[in-house]
Amino acid sequence: xxxxxxSGLEEMTREECLEKLGSVHVxxxxxxxxxxxxxxxxxxxxxxxxxxIRSVPGTKLDAALSGQVVAFEIDxxxxxxxxxxxxxxxxxxxxxxxxxxxxxxxxxxxxxYAFNEQPQRIVLISTAGMSGRRYDHx
Amino acid sequence: MxxxxxxxxxxxxxxxxxxxxxxxxxxxxxxxxxxxxxxxPINFVPHEGAIYMKTAExxxxxxxxxxxxxxxxxxxxxxxxxxxxxxxAHGLAHVVGHDELxxxxxxxxxxxxxxxxxxxxxxxxxKEISGRSFIAEGRR
Numbered sequence: 277x278x279x280x281x282x283s284g285l286e287e288m289t290r291e292e293c294l295e296k297l298g299s300v301h302v303x304x305x306x307x308x309x310x311x312x313x314x315x316x317x318x319x320x321x322x323x324x325x326x327x328x329i330r331s332v333p334g335t336k337l338d339a340a341l342s343g344q345v346v347a348f349e350i351d352x353x354x355x356x357x358x359x360x361x362x363x364x365x366x367x368x369x370x371x372x373x374x375x376x377x378x379x380x381x382x383x384x385x386x387x388x389y390a391f392n393e394q395p396q397r398i399v400l401i402s403t404a405g406m407s408g409r410r411y412d413h414x
Numbered sequence: 415m416x417x418x419x420x421x422x423x424x425x426x427x428x429x430x431x432x433x434x435x436x437x438x439x440x441x442x443x444x445x446x447x448x449x450x451x452x453x454x455p456i457n458f459v460p461h462e463g464a465i466y467m468k469t470a471e472x473x474x475x476x477x478x479x480x481x482x483x484x485x486x487x488x489x490x491x492x493x494x495x496x497x498x499x500x501x502x503a504h505g506l507a508h509v510v511g512h513d514e515l516x517x518x519x520x521x522x523x524x525x526x527x528x529x530x531x532x533x534x535x536x537x538x539x540x541k542e543i544s545g546r547s548f549i550a551e552g553r554r
Contacts (some may be wrong), residue, residue, distance in 0.1 A: 316487075
């Protein structure tokens with residue numbers, strides 16, 4: 277909550293960003309496939325300090341998540357609608373393959389409204405590269 | 415509206431997608447520069463098959479100049495239907511030049527006309543648009 281480097285914009289601390297990540301369940305994955313950008317809304321949960329996503333093999337999202345560097349974004353407004361905020365994460369998307377780790381990660385409940393009956397991969401995105409901004413429109 | 419057999423989601427047709435966009439003013443622009451994806455939250459106005467955005471000079475604008483191919487996403491939740499929806503558009507973006515600007519502003523009175531020196535307009539011509547919706551128990 278320091279560094280007003282452009283008028284009306286405030287940089288958020290890592291702690292604030294993590295707090296925001298724990299407060300919402302819908303984010304967007306940005307990925308590059310053959311030099312073209314793609315964006316996918318996804319349900320997610322935090323798994324430690326990592327973003328946990330489930331994806332179904334054979335889907336575009338799944339292809340975008342295969343060991344590549346992706347962008348991940350969440351945003352929101354304060355209840356009075358006066359101020360907005362956004363958090364952007366850049367990191368590699370890595371599948372959880374270790375059986376023990378996978379069993380642990382499977383305990384994280386994600387409400388997937390689609391593809392419910394299909395086998396899913398569990399993918400984690402590191403939050404090491406993360407930034408957040410608060411926009412004050414008042 | 416049709417239902418996708420594999421995902422179980424409702425597929426929105428083009429008209430339904432645009433109908434959602436005109437109700438919204440806040441979306442996310444995805445760009446790819448040097449194979450690196452990036453996402454920018456942004457205010458927008460849809461108009462005749464294009465999406466208009468206002469931005470300052472900076473990385474967003476620079477990304478569009480380097481690679482015009484962009485993707486754009488808007489999503490929302492309709493309380494009374496308990497229905498979550500999302501729309502994704504693909505196409506090409508370009509920075510609006512001075513000659514086009516006057517015309518644009520006349521057509522789109524929705525833009526706040528507080529053109530501080532660094533405000534630039536971006537036109538994103540939509541080539542593909544698709545949308546999905548599904549029943550969801552609330553949304554955070």
